[in-house]
Structure formats: C-alpha cells, structure tokens
Amino acid sequence: MTADLARAQWRKSSRSGAGNDCVELVVHTTGAAIRDSKNTDHGHLALPSGPWAGFLGAVKADLLEH
DSSP: OOOOOTTOOOBOOTTSOSSOOOEEEEEETTEEEEEETTOGGGOOEEEEHHHHHHHHHHHHTTOSOO
16 A cells, blocks of 8 residues: 555544544545544554555444444
C-alpha cells in the first residue's frame, strides 16, 4: 500500500468518548490504515483493500472472539 497518509484526514468513532484511548482510521483507495490516537507519531497498521474488507466482514458478522 503506497497511499500518502501525511495529509490524510484521520477519524475516530463517535462512540470513543473523551477518554482518548482509541484508534484512528483512514480509508483510501488502496485500503485502510489504523493508528493509536495518543501516539500518532509511532506509525500505523496498513491493510490492503482485501484484508480490510475481510476484517470488516468478520466484525459485521460477529465472527471475532470478544
């Protein structure tokens, strides 16, 4: 994945609350990237489109262990 994330608009869930213990997400044409909202300079986890779609499908189908 080669998307330029320097100017990306990262977002976090509206359910995050004010605790700031959350992750931020940016979705782009080649996949998605996830990072720690408190340590944004520590990098991110990049997922190509296929694995990202698979992850979302598993979440929506409640297939992940709690």
